[in-house]
Amino acid sequence: MHPLIELRGVGRHYRLGAIEVPALVDINLSIQAGEFVAVIGQSGSGKSTLMNVLGCLDSPTVGQFLIDGQDASQLGPDELAGLRRERFGFIFQRYHLLPHMDARANAELPAVYAGASSSARRERAEALLTRLGLGERMHHKPNELSGGQQQRVSIARSLMNGGQIILADEPTGALDSQSGKEMLVLLRELNERGHTIILVTHDAHVASHAHRIIELRDGKVLRDSGTPAEHRPVDPQAKESMVWSRGSRWGRLQMQWREALQSAVQSLRGNRLRTALSMLGISIGIAAVVSILALTGAARGSIEKDVGSLMSGRIPVSRGNSQLPPGTQAQPFRPSEIEAVRALPGVKAVTVEREIQLTARHASRDAMVSVLGAEAQTLVGRKLKLVEGRYFNAMDFAATTQVAVIDEKARKALFKPGESPLGRTLLVAPQGTPAEGGAALAGTSGAAVPVGVALPLTIVGVVAPGTGGALSFGPWLGQVLTPHTTFSRKLDVRVDADQFNVLLDFTVPPAEVRKQLIYRLKALHGVEDFEAWNADEEFRKFQQITGAMALLFAGVGAISLLVGGVGVMNIMLVSVSERTREIGIRMAIGARQGDVRLQFLVEAVLLCCLGGALGVFLSWLCAQGINVAQEELRVEVSWAALGVAFAVSSVVGLVFGTVPARRAAALSPVEALTRE
Structure with a gap:
């Protein structure tokens, strides 16, 4: 039967810059299961390094380290962690308890990494702490426990997964004499229960409690009393060697994530x-x-x-084209041409853009405004909504009535806050024209307003942008809308237009309507001296x-x-x-x-x-x-x-x-x- 622990020519060297320092030199040891071994030596003798190698905390530089015949010196980090988890228990001089966990949680920790269920590990931790005299202190944190009590918690932790091999590093070093005696008694009891105890100390009195003493000096074994002749492996009186029920993979993952969280x-x-x-x-x-x-x-x-509401559903057409040959003059759009466009499939309506800038006056206020010749579909084309009064009716268009609808900008410029503009008379005339005398021409109809004379308009409605957004798009000047018949006879007698908007009903794709529109106007003009752009595409x-x-x-x-x-x-x-x-x-x-x-x-x-x-x-x-x-x-x-x-x-x-x-x-x- 092979030894529980065996070291064959083990050496451990550390490199300090260019210098290699040997900590262990040619160590050959065999430790049987159930032994109580003390490793003694002065500071720097290599006893801590030996303990680290024995506990799989460190790997030898040379040689073989076998546990139950398995060469641990060739194992990777996670495989060494498995050995420490399943076979070893550590009792440190400074206890090494996690300060944010209570005694029970500290004792449970090895079982967490072993995949034990929360109920199973809680039950075992409580049993171990009670056996070690900490039944009333298991919910206290380390800073609420004495040194002896903290060391007992570390013992419970070392036994959690069975602790077949217990490594005690100066376990009495931080304890008073009475607590130190109790610690040695506990180690002896654990050995009697079948645990292999390896005690590292510099105190010969503490080492004397072991059955076998190994003395180190300068990294070499100076003396080894050997395994006592009467030593026999002891069957554990209590089932200390734990084999946890690992459960399903999903359960282990849950525990792993729960502990991490x-x-x-x-x-x-x-x-x-x-x-x-x-x-x-x-x-x-x-x-x-x-x-x-x-x-x-x-x-x-x-x-x-705002932009989509203003641009979608229409095709703006304007006179002029940057691609025209030099010297070629673009033609305006005649009424017959506009009617030809209105007859195209997919066209809902055509609104002619006829607009001039004039001076408007009401009472003592005057302002530059943009006067538009409005049609029935102008509000729809310009995305305006009526907020007060009325819009133009058929009688207004037929009788060339001198009425007007103004927007909010014109209202603010010409009227006092809170003053209603409905029914008031607005005088519009070219810039610099005196407004006096305009009233004398109020009844004139059927002829253009003479140059230098103001045209009186009665306000019947107020409009505002109908986009409903945070921004509104429109002219910088206030707008004054008047029936297009009135505009043509009293302000601008031209019958031709420089621009118009084609409103779509979407029964035909906008791109197809634009294509047919360009084809029709090009045939009428003989040349493409205009621009028709797809507002949806631009949008x-x-x-x-x-x-x-x-x-x-x-x-x-x-x-x-x-x-x-x-x-x-x-x-x-x-x-x-x-x-x-x-x-x-x-x-x-x-x-x-x-x-x-x-x-x-x-x-x-x-x-x-x-x-x-x-x-x-x-x-x-x-x-x-x-x-x-x-x-x-x-x-x-x-x-x-x-x-x-x-x-x-x-x-x-x-x-x-x-x-x-x-x-x-x-x-x-x-x-x-x-x-x-």
Whole structure:
């Protein structure tokens, strides 16, 4: 039968710069199951290094290290973690308990990495702590326990998964004499129950309690009393060797994630100020991105609504073409040509754009206005809505009535606030023409107004932009609409037009209507001396521009999110440095590299998600503030934005938490445990 532990020519060398320092030299040892061995030596003799090799915390530089015939010196990090988890229990001089966990949780920890169910490990931890005299203290944290009680918790932890081999590193070094005696008694009892005890000490009195003493000096075995002749392997009186029911893979994954999440929450709660500052950085980034997207989305929607309402469903046609040969003069559009266009399939109506700039006066106020010759479809073509009074009727068009409809700009320029313009007389005349005397021509009909004489118009209605958006598109000047018959006879006697709008009924595709319109007018004019542009196509180009602008603004906001992510990575790297000893403890009791990596990744993702939630709330608060401050632009944070924010938060945590997590998982258990 092979020994439980066997070392064959084991050496462990450390490199300090260009110098190689031997810590162990040609160690040959065999330890049988159930032995009580003390490794003694002065500081620097190599006893701690030997213990690290025996406990699979470190690997030898040369030689073989066998456990039950298995060569542990050739195993990888996760396989060594499995050996530590299933066979070893550690009792450290400084206890190495996790401060944020109570006694029971500290004792349970090895079983978590062994895949034990929560109820099974809780029951065993309570039984072990009760047996060790801590039944009333199992819910106390380490700082609430004495040194002896903390050492008993570490013993319970070492026995959690069975603890076939217990390595005790100076277990009495930090205890008073009475607690030290009790500790040695406990170790003897554990040995009598069948545990193999390897005690590392510099105290000869403590070493005398062991059955076998191995003395080291300068990394070599100076003396070995050997396995006592009367030694016989002892059958465990209690079933200390635990074989946990591992359950399903899904159950093990649940426990792994639950432990990682609990650890992350405890770590974040333990560093509240740092957590709050890190969350603030992420929340500012998320709030910036969500707010910018919501604000630009609202602005873009409003602008596109205005532009789309103004441009969609019509084809503007104007006199002139930049492609005409030099010297060629563009012809105006005659009434017969406009009627030919009106007869095309897919044309709902044609509105002639006849407009001049005049001076308008009411009482003591005057202003430059744009006077339009309006038709029945002008309000539809110009996307205007009647807000007060009436529009022109058939009688107005037939009798060339001197009536007018004004817009809000003209109203504000010519009337006092709150004053109704309905029924009032407005005088319009070329700029610089005296308004006096216009009243004498009020009854004139059927002839153009003589040059230098003002035309009186009775206001019958008020219109406003009908787009309903935050922005309105139209002329800079106020508008005065008068029947086109009145306009033609009293203001502009020309019958030809320089531009008109074709309103579509969408029974024929707009592109086809435009194609037929160009063909018809080109045939009538003999040359394409006009321009007819597709408003819908131009509107799609406009949408592309606004979409690009929205992405640009979102990119600017994403810079702050990137800065927040870098801050999280920095904080997590600091956390790894501060919690190196905790990482070493977890690895010593059986945590795999994947367990450590998952723990820090979950912490980073949780931190970013909390920051993302705060950022979403801040962006929602900002949107509400904007909506309260004004009514034209409605800003909303959609559920889609919430989902994207949380997804982005998770990705930021995952990306920027990877480097710290990998660094934590790559730590050597020995190096991690030696840091304070």
